[in-house]
Amino acid sequence: MDRRTLIKTGILAGAAFSAAPRVFAQPASPTAARDLQLAELAQREIALAGSALWHRDLVAIADFGLHSASKRFHFVDMDGGRVDSFLVTHGYGSDKEHDGWLKRYSNIEESLCTCRGSFRTRSWYDGKYGTSMRIDGMDPTNSNALPRAIVMHPADYATEEHVQRWGKLGRSDGCFAMDPAKFHEALIRLSGGRLLFAGSLGLAEDGSVVTPPDPQTDMLPQTATGGTIERDIQRITV
Numbered sequence: 001m002d003r004r005t006l007i008k009t010g011i012l013a014g015a016a017f018s019a020a021p022r023v024f025a026q027p028a029s030p031t032a033a034r035d036l037q038l039a040e041l042a043q044r045e046i047a048l049a050g051s052a053l054w055h056r057d058l059v060a061i062a063d064f065g066l067h068s069a070s071k072r073f074h075f076v077d078m079d080g081g082r083v084d085s086f087l088v089t090h091g092y093g094s095d096k097e098h099d100g101w102l103k104r105y106s107n108i109e110e111s112l113c114t115c116r117g118s119f120r121t122r123s124w125y126d127g128k129y130g131t132s133m134r135i136d137g138m139d140p141t142n143s144n145a146l147p148r149a150i151v152m153h154p155a156d157y158a159t160e161e162h163v164q165r166w167g168k169l170g171r172s173d174g175c176f177a178m179d180p181a182k183f184h185e186a187l188i189r190l191s192g193g194r195l196l197f198a199g200s201l202g203l204a205e206d207g208s209v210v211t212p213p214d215p216q217t218d219m220l221p222q223t224a225t226g227g228t229i230e231r232d233i234q235r236i237t238v
Contacts, residue, residue, distance in 0.1 A: 033207025054193025
């Protein structure tokens with residue numbers, strides 16, 4: 001039984017929900033309802049990851065159910081009880097129409113798509129975009145993250161200025177690209193064996209659920225012909 005099956009059957013979900021830090025539920029913030037849902041998801045994924053994680057103080061959640069102009073990359077501080085949100089890109093292959101909405105996930109090499117599931121962060125390295133961070137895929141839907149060179153890195157097309165000019169972010173090759181001015185927070189706070197979860201939640205700032213204008217699918221290898229097939233995905237509930 002894999003990690004996604006455990007989520008669907010709810011074996012660990014009840015315990016994770018009951019352990020969600022109460023500080024996230026404080027009503028003073030306009031994002032309190034959303035933040036509590038993010039905290040519950042973070043607790044659930046921490047429980048599923050078990051000993052694979054080296055640190056559990058911070059969880060990153062990339063919500064690709066939202067448009068790329070939204071601050072959809074959330075750092076959930078499990079100790080401090082707060083959520084900080086940032087811009088993050090999705091892959092070129094996930095949005096060939098370039099309208100800012102992710103439509104396809106894929107774990108296939110050379111797909112240039114974003115892949116979904118839980119990742120464990122690794123160490124820094126010096127790459128094409130400067131100091132970047134490697135990540136390990138921990139699910140069947142992202143198991144090729146390392147051979148595909150899916151990483152976290154800074155990029156000029158992932159800035160608020162880019163959104164102001166074009167109404168959306170640019171696209172990566174499937175990597176989690178962030179504003180260079182904000183990326184140091186990922187390097188300092190998220191690296192070294194912490195959890196990064198990517199999926200389609202569609203959580204607006206007020207906690208309501210946004211529905212993308214187009215269906216989102218998984219691109220899967222079709223072994224008989226060597227081509228690919230697409231399968232509709234169910235939205236992940238929190």
